Amino acid sequence: MTNPAEILPGVIFYSYLSAERKDKVCFWNHHTLVLMVSGQLHLETASQRTEVKAGEMLLVGKNQLGTLTKTPLPGQSYESIVICLQDDLLRKIALEEQIGVEPKYSGPSNVPIPPDPFLLGYFQSIIPYARATVETLPEEMGILKVKEGVKLLLHSLPQLKSFLFNFAEPHKIDLEHFMMSNFHFNVSVERFAHLTGRSLAAFKRDFTKIFAMPPRQWLLDKRLTAARHLIEHKHQKPSAIYLDLGFESLPHFSRSFKKKFGKTVKSVQKYQL
Structure with a gap:
């Protein structure tokens, strides 16, 4: 199995490690939703340092640079489910749900997601596909799972509409x-x-x-x-x-x-x- 394994190519990934690894610099082209199944993740960007432990979720904002340190804990492996929320799919959701122009988002670039039984149950439904050695998630079902995840995310934190549905190109910043x-x-x-x-x-x-x-x-x-x-x-x-x-x-x-x-x-x- 490659690491990370693609459950749905380019969209849903499963990462498994038995030893600590610090990745080189990452660039997030799209918003990314992460669930830690076991172990812990340390994310460092220019503006934030964030730790994510087993059972916790994090929404990583797009157009950022950062480094990741993935650490298995004693007696455990490192496992995470990662969902890439591509702009094209978010645009479709915005049209389907009739989400209009939202006020400009002014919160942190990386958002810890508070415990939510619906979201945790959602991720639990993906884990069997992640751990399967042969079976993959059919594309149609995979897209439906991503849409479901976005809707559950907005149900938990409605204020994330302005975070997720901002499709403007990076502005000319300082x-x-x-x-x-x-x-x-x-x-x-x-x-x-x-x-x-x-x-x-x-x-x-x-x-x-x-x-x-x-x-x-x-x-x-x-x-x-x-x-x-x-x-x-x-x-x-x-x-x-x-x-x-x-x-x-x-x-x-x-x-x-x-x-x-x-x-x-x-x-x-x-x-x-």
């Missing part, structure tokens, strides 16, 4: 604030441009006006400066921080550090000791 909050995520300049609501050319132009240097040069400089601060003042080990600061490998981090500061990471560590 570039300086966004980059200062998200520089440590290892994503392409093209993705940063999209997330700030700009074409690549407009992103580079606006970026250079604000930071007086090209995006790639600024990202590297910012990450290395943050790394030196963590090593010198927080006594962090390079092996513990290089991934969280957007570097692909420890050797790449070490070479870049020496090139910028004229000294090795080890020499900085020794100096502090």
Whole structure:
């Protein structure tokens, strides 16, 4: 079985792990509903840090960057059911249910869902398909299950209408604030441009006006400066921080550090000791 397994391709997934895993940077194109069956999940985005434990549910907002740490607990595996709420399907639901334009959503980007017996029962109906080694969920039935989940979600939290049914493209947000909050995520300049609501050319132009240097040069400089601060003042080990600061490998981090500061990471560590 692949991990995560697709119960309904591109829409419903089942994740099973027996050892802790920290995923690389994730980008959520669509709203995503998660149920923890067992184990726990730690989600970190620019604005939130959230833990989800067995039996708890979380709605993750679209157009976000973040990292996931999936942890089995002693004597347990890690199991989760993940439902991707694609915009096309949400548009159909909005038409079927005659949901009009909602006020702009102003709450958190990631919403813990309070305990709800209907939603928990809904997820329980999906688990047998998730654990099956051969049988998959027929597409027609799978779409009906997603629609059912959305309706139950709105029954539990009606205020999520403005969260789920906002189909506007990412607006042209404050570039300086966004980059200062998200520089440590290892994503392409093209993705940063999209997330700030700009074409690549407009992103580079606006970026250079604000930071007086090209995006790639600024990202590297910012990450290395943050790394030196963590090593010198927080006594962090390079092996513990290089991934969280957007570097692909420890050797790449070490070479870049020496090139910028004229000294090795080890020499900085020794100096502090």
